[in-house]
Amino acid sequence: EVQLVESGGGLVQPGGSLRLSCAASGFTFSDYFIDWVRQAPGKGLEWVGRNRNKAKSYTSQYAASVKGRFTISRDESKNSLYLQMNSLKIEDTAVYYCARSTDSWNDVLDFWGQGTLVTVSS
Amino acid sequence: DIQMTQSPSAMSASVGDRVTITCRASQGISNYLTWFQQKPGKVPKRLIYASSSLQSGVPSRFSGSGSGTEFTLTISSLQPEDFATYYCLQHSSYPFTFGPGTKVDIK
Numbered sequence: 265e266v267q268l269v270e271s272g273g274g275l276v277q278p279g280g281s282l283r284l285s286c287a288a289s290g291f292t293f294s295d296y297f298i299d300w301v302r303q304a305p306g307k308g309l310e311w312v313g314r315n316r317n318k319a320k321s322y323t324s325q326y327a328a329s330v331k332g333r334f335t336i337s338r339d340e341s342k343n344s345l346y347l348q349m350n351s352l353k354i355e356d357t358a359v360y361y362c363a364r365s366t367d368s369w370n371d372v373l374d375f376w377g378q379g380t381l382v383t384v385s386s
Numbered sequence: 387d388i389q390m391t392q393s394p395s396a397m398s399a400s401v402g403d404r405v406t407i408t409c410r411a412s413q414g415i416s417n418y419l420t421w422f423q424q425k426p427g428k429v430p431k432r433l434i435y436a437s438s439s440l441q442s443g444v445p446s447r448f449s450g451s452g453s454g455t456e457f458t459l460t461i462s463s464l465q466p467e468d469f470a471t472y473y474c475l476q477h478s479s480y481p482f483t484f485g486p487g488t489k490v491d492i493k
């Protein structure tokens with residue numbers, strides 16, 4: 265059974281840092297791209313970034329709103345993906361989802377984790 | 387960045403109605419378009435990928451069409467469990483961008 269489980273959310277002050285984790289199971293983790301998508305309370309979905317698969321050297325891509333502040337990394341030995349969030353802003357408050365994609369441009373976000381809530385507030 | 391718009395932003399419909407939601411891209415995206423359904427407090431669920439391919443396990447009353455800049459999601463006969471918000475996503479180029487969503491509620 266495919267599973268993606270996010271963790272690490274919580275309350276953080278503006279300017280602070282937080283690291284989210286996405287633990288994967290039930291599929292060959294290194295074959296898949298993993299995306300982060302967030303949803304502010306009562307708002308729509310926003311793509312945050314992605315980490316490509318092993319064949320693509322685990323390179324990452326980011327939305328402009330987080331580039332330079334957020335970093336995606338992967339630990340193949342733990343089947344886990346991480347989202348390091350620095351210099352957090354109030355507008356980063358959201359539920360953060362990880363979701364898997366294949367390396368096909370037309371096969372994205374087929375399975376999602378349950379999400380973890382990040383609240384940035386003083 | 388490619389901007390995505392959806393129409394309508396919200397609609398009221400009855401069980402059994404045929405529902406059509408439109409998604410437009412600010413520039414051509416071929417068929418790199420995916421539709422998601424999200425119910426309140428739940429995780430988004432993929433319905434349609436590659437503009438018109440039905441996700442495994444999704445009822446056949448859902449269908450998608452379009453290419454280039456205009457796309458549609460159609461629900462042929464609305465069921466009680468279909469009341470939700472629907473989002474389109476373009477993944478033709480980075481950054482990927484979602485439409486603002488279409489909320490379908492009960493008339």
